[in-house]
Amino acid sequence: MNPARLLAILFLLITLGVGGQTPRALAAEPSHTSKRSLTETGIEWPTQEKLWRTVSLADYNTRVVFGGVTALGAAGGLVGTFLLLRKRSLLSDTVSHCTLPGIAIAFLVSEALGFKDRSLPLLLLGAAVTGILGMASVAAIRARSHLKDDAALAIVLSVFFGLGIALMVVIQQLPTGNAAGLSHFIYGKAASMTAGDAQLILYASLAIAFACGALFKEFKMLCFDTAFAHAQGWPVLTLDLALMGLVVAVTVIGLQAVGLLLVVALLIIPAAAARFWSHRLGITLLLATGIGAVSGLVGVIASALFPRLPAGAVIVLAAVFCFAVSFVFGAERGLFRHWLEQRRVGRSVARQHLLRALYEWCERSPRSGKVEPPAQLLDRPVPLEALRTDNHWPESRLRSLLRLGRSEGLLSTDPAGNHAHLTARGKIEARRATRNHRLWETYLLRYADVAPQHIHHNADQIEHVIDPNIVNELEELLAGRDDVLLVPADPEQPQAQGTAGGLAS
C-alpha cells in the first residue's frame, strides 16, 4: 500500500540476491582479490568473452558492483524526490563539494596512523563529517545573517571545496605516493570499486530506503507544509536533519561511483524526471527510484565494458536521457501532453465557433419573411462570405474552420466554394453547440456567484455538469427573454425537437 515500504522490500530482495552469497563467494575467492578492481587494465573494445561475462554477471565482483551502483541510483532517486519537494536541490551540490576536505583529512589521518591500505569506511566517514559541517554552515549563515540561501550555498561550497583542493595538493606531495585513488572521489570511478566497497554501498542504500519508507508520511508533511507540521508539534528541525542526513548518506556512498561533482545529478535528475509522470507522491517516488536504478545500472555496465569511460558521467547521461524523455512525453506535465491538450481545446473551441456561426446565420436570415418550421431552419446553404464578415474572420481562419468542419463530417461546401451545407450530423451538432452555449451564458448571468467554478466549456452538454432542474429553469428563462429567439432543441431528445418552436413563440 505504501510505495516507500514496497521499495524497502525490493531493496531487501536485491541485497539478499546479491549480498546473500557473500560467505560462499568470498570463501571461493582468495582474499587478496577482494581488493582487485573490477577491470583496471582495459582494452578499448570488450572481447566477446568479456561482454558475455559482464552481461551474464558471471563474476561475483561484477554482480556486487552492479547491485551496489543500482541500489545507489535507486536510493538517490528516492531521497532526491523529497529533497526536490523540500526545494533544497542545490544543497546537495554544496554538501557533495563539502566532502572533499573530509576525504583528504581522513586520508591524512590513516597515513599518520600507518594504515597500509586505503580504507573506504574511514574516508567516507571523513566525507560525511565535513559534509554535515558544510550543511550546518549553510544553516548557520542563513539563520544568523541577512544573506539568502543561494549566497550561503555558494560561499560554503567554494570555501570547503577550496580547502579540499588545497589538502589534495598537500597529499600528492607526500612521499608515500598512495594518493592516486583519491581523485576517483572527484570524478567517480565505479570500476575501481571492490566487492567490499560495493557491499557497503548496497547496505547503506538499503538503510536509506528503509528510513524513507518509515518516515514517508512525516517527510510528506514536512515538504508540503512545514508551518503546519510545526504547529502540530512535529519536531520539524529533527525531521529536516533526518532528511538532510539521508542526503549526506547518499552523497557519501555515491562519491566513489559517481564522484562529488556529479552526485547532485543522482539525487535531483531522477526525481525531476519522475515529476513529469504523476501527481501522486507514492508513484513519483517509485518512478524516481526506478529511473535512478536504471541509470545506475546503465552507468556501471558501460563502466565494466569500457573501463576508461567515467561511470559517473554515464550514469548522469542515462538519467538525463530519462529526464529528456519525461520532459517531452511525461504523462502528466510533459510538453507533448501539454501540446495535445492545447490542440484539443483549440479544435473544440473552433468547432463550436463554426457551428454556432452557421446556426446563428440561419436564425438571423429567415427565408422570404415567412415563419419557418424549426426543423428546416438549418437546411439552407450558408454563404461563406457573409459567414466570414459577420464573424470578423480572416480568410485563413474561415478556410481552416471549413477544413475542420469537413474533416469531422459536419458540413460540405459546394464546388464553387461559395456556400456551406450542414450535414445531418452537422445540424444536430449545431443545435447542440448553440443550445449549450446559450444555457451556459444564461447560467453565468443568473448564478454569477457560483457559476465560474462550474463553467466547463468542454462538457458536451450542460446537463453533465449542472443539476437538471437548474437547466430546466434556464431554458424557461431563455424562452422568456424577448431578444432571444429560441433555445435549439436538445438534439438528444427527438421528441423535444418539435417543441423548439414552441419555446420561441
Added chain:
Amino acid sequence: MSEPSPEVHPLEVRDLNVAYQSKVVVWDADFDAPAGKLVAIVGPNGAGKSTLLKASLGLLPIASGSVLFFGQPYAKARHRAAYVPQRESVDWDFPVNAVEVVAMGLYRRLGWCRPVSRKERDLAQAALAKVGLGDHSTRQISQLSGGQQQRVFLARALVQDADLYLMDEPFASVDAATERAIVEVLRELRSRGKTVVCVHHDLPTVPEYFDHVALLNMRVVAQGPVETTFTAENLRKTYGARLTLLEEAAAAVERARVMTRHRP
C-alpha cells in the same frame, strides 16, 4: 481594557511582544477568546494580526509575554487546537491530492511511522464532504481553485476535531460559494461549543459572521462583543483617519447596529 476573568478561556494572550529583528510587530497585546464564540481579529495591513496567531502557536519567537491555551502552554494543549494557515503559505503544486492533505490533520494522532489507513482516509473524506468538496477528494491540489484550496485547509483543521480553531484569513480572496461554505462551518462549530479565532480583513462582514472582535494595530485597541466593541470610534482608533476606510467602517457599524437590533 480587559480585566482578567476567573474562568479559563480557550485562548489567553498576555502582554505579548513579537519583533522581527528590531522592528516591533506586536506590542503588549492582551487578548482573550471566550469559549464558544466566533472571534474576529481585525486591523489594518501590517498590524500584526497573522503574527499574533503564529506567535501564539510557537511558529514565531516571542520577545516577551505569555500565551495560554485552555490555561496551559500550547505544547500541552496542542491536541485541543487546530490551525488553518494562509493559503499562500504552501506550494500547491505538490504531488498530493485533497484527501491526502486533509489526512495530514490526523498524523499526530497516528504517531511516528504509522501509515495512513482506511480509517483515516474515511475521516478525511467526511471532513471534505463537510466543506462541500466530497467529490473532489482525489483531485490533485493544484487543480483546485483558490477557494477550494482554502476549504481543503479548513477540512484539515476540522478532521482534527479540536476545541479551538485558529484561522489565518480564511476568507481572503475566495469565491462566494467558498465564503458561504466557511460561514456554515463556523456556525456549525459554534453550535457544538467550539471556539474559532479568525484573522479577518473584511470589515463589512464582521457583524454578520462574528460574535466577538479584537481590533488590533500592533497592540489590541479594543476587544469584546461585536455590538459594543465594533464602533466607529474604536475603528478610527485602529485604522487612523484614512478616509475611504472610515466610510467603509461607518457603513459596517451601521450594519452592525441593524443586525443587533434584529438579534433575539
